[in-house]
Amino acid sequence: MAKQLAFYYDQSVCTGCKACQVACKDDNDLSSGIIWRRVVEINGGDWIKQGATWGQNIFTYHLSLSCNHCEEGICLEVCPTGAMHKREDGVVLIDEDKCIGCRYCEWACPYEAPQYNDDKGKMSKCDFCYNYIDEGLPPACVAACPMRALDFGELSELQAKYGLVDNIYPMPDPSLTKPAIVITPHADAALAGAEGVSIGNVEEI
Amino acid sequence: MDTRDWALVIFTICAQMAVGSFIILGVVHFFVERKSGLQEADRMSDRALLAIGPVLVLGTLASFLHLGSPINGWRAISNIDSSWLSREILFNVLFMGAGAVFAVMQWRKLSTATIRNAIAVVAALIGVVLVVSMSQVYMIRTVPAWDTVATVLSFFTTTFLLGAMAMGTAYAANYTYMQRKSEPGCGPEGAQCDLLRYALRGLAVASIVLVGVTFVIMPLYMGYLSNDSAATQQSADIIVNDYGVVLGLRLALVFLGAVLLGGFIYRTASDPTRERWMINLAYTAFALVLISEVLGRFLFYASQITSGLG
Numbered sequence A: 001m002a003k004q005l006a007f008y009y010d011q012s013v014c015t016g017c018k019a020c021q022v023a024c025k026d027d028n029d030l031s032s033g034i035i036w037r038r039v040v041e042i043n044g045g046d047w048i049k050q051g052a053t054w055g056q057n058i059f060t061y062h063l064s065l066s067c068n069h070c071e072e073g074i075c076l077e078v079c080p081t082g083a084m085h086k087r088e089d090g091v092v093l094i095d096e097d098k099c100i101g102c103r104y105c106e107w108a109c110p111y112e113a114p115q116y117n118d119d120k121g122k123m124s125k126c127d128f129c130y131n132y133i134d135e136g137l138p139p140a141c142v143a144a145c146p147m148r149a150l151d152f153g154e155l156s157e158l159q160a161k162y163g164l165v166d167n168i169y170p171m172p173d174p175s176l177t178k179p180a181i182v183i184t185p186h187a188d189a190a191l192a193g194a195e196g197v198s199i200g201n202v203e204e205i
Numbered sequence B: 001m002d003t004r005d006w007a008l009v010i011f012t013i014c015a016q017m018a019v020g021s022f023i024i025l026g027v028v029h030f031f032v033e034r035k036s037g038l039q040e041a042d043r044m045s046d047r048a049l050l051a052i053g054p055v056l057v058l059g060t061l062a063s064f065l066h067l068g069s070p071i072n073g074w075r076a077i078s079n080i081d082s083s084w085l086s087r088e089i090l091f092n093v094l095f096m097g098a099g100a101v102f103a104v105m106q107w108r109k110l111s112t113a114t115i116r117n118a119i120a121v122v123a124a125l126i127g128v129v130l131v132v133s134m135s136q137v138y139m140i141r142t143v144p145a146w147d148t149v150a151t152v153l154s155f156f157t158t159t160f161l162l163g164a165m166a167m168g169t170a171y172a173a174n175y176t177y178m179q180r181k182s183e184p185g186c187g188p189e190g191a192q193c194d195l196l197r198y199a200l201r202g203l204a205v206a207s208i209v210l211v212g213v214t215f216v217i218m219p220l221y222m223g224y225l226s227n228d229s230a231a232t233q234q235s236a237d238i239i240v241n242d243y244g245v246v247l248g249l250r251l252a253l254v255f256l257g258a259v260l261l262g263g264f265i266y267r268t269a270s271d272p273t274r275e276r277w278m279i280n281l282a283y284t285a286f287a288l289v290l291i292s293e294v295l296g297r298f299l300f301y302a303s304q305i306t307s308g309l310g
């Protein structure tokens, strides 16, 4: 059994089509306002002077992100009820019977993964489609991607295969929570905290 | 800021005011007892002590309103191992318990004064731990605007400032009540009258010092916010640009209430012919400082920005 399941995301081929986001929303019947997997659009660049003419170096890349089922998830530390818990395979889940809807995990998580369900008065979050995982099937988002940009597996194996990148802007300093994610960066991806780049679809994520 | 966060404003303000009041009450009682004896000290303190309970209960009830599933609220104490939120709730319950035990014993004069004092000291220490754990709840590494010593410092200045102001008001109300009942010692030259002046002078000085501390922390904190990281800059932006008026009002009111009126209270407390003035000033000062602290706490929650995508 896996010790720490993780997502792999090939940002260099992602087109930002949001099939993963929609598949997740549909499969998990998420109510409006709740999106467990979101595709962030990042824009950057400016006019640049080249000799006597003005050109530009603008660029856009996407970042598909859900809960990273972090190795040191701060959600697990701060949750006062123990509702937020880690399975043996590393998947971080919310036990709805225990959750009191205090929203502390929402404040603490730097990936905006826990999202509040107002109808239930409980927190909700990506559960790695553990029902599929347990049957040997891939999560809905992974299965849906037309570019095959998403995959999942044991964190150490993914790292051995694809490297260690886990902080593409606007992701936070990975030492905060040790996210279980491996990314193949887009050619234009600026590293976390870079300046001159901004999120293009703030209202969508 | 989410509307439900107002419940947290009420909870943190009430709990801190209760802790501060309890400690201030003890300190004043200590000095007053040395001045005029245990009996006079108890006459001054006992009714004021009873005012603390309802404040704490109100705050605790408000904290439940913050929860999406309040019925399950008792579970919040289950993660003492790692969650400061669990610890905060534990210490809140313990403080309430110890305070209640002391209040009953003090009111009924059960056991000896020494044992009662010992219980009061224990309750006060639990109160301090409660305020420390309240600040730890917010000092999480992913929220840099909160993760600073300014959080602890400002929680403690709020604790003692509101404690001093609330107890000044409670003493004044108790005194007015005794006067109306024509109890002894409440006229000019009376022992109670003397003690009230003595206490209000001390509390006025303490309040002015605490506001001084606030005015030192504030610019340092704003400097940190505007320099530390993208997340803290966003917090600074919220405080200065979105809520600049609230910030201005918060600072103006605490200055007006604690420093200006505090100064007047000090002067009128030295002049026996201006008793009504002194008492009304104490009430007004408390009201202004309370509003200021509520606004300050509102800004604290409103400026919450998590690093990264949060």
Ligand code: SF4
Pocket: A066, A067, A068, A069, A070, A072, A073, A074, A075, A076, A092, A108, A109, A110, A111, A112, A113, A114, A125, A177, A179
């Ligand atoms: S992404 Fe957020 S919610 Fe998910 S494990 Fe990490 S800290 Fe917890």
Ligand code: SF4
Pocket: A078, A079, A080, A081, A082, A083, A084, A094, A098, A099, A100, A101, A102, A103, A104, A105, A106, A114, A122, A123
């Ligand atoms: S909202 Fe639920 S899962 Fe999140 S910290 Fe509170 S009790 Fe835990």
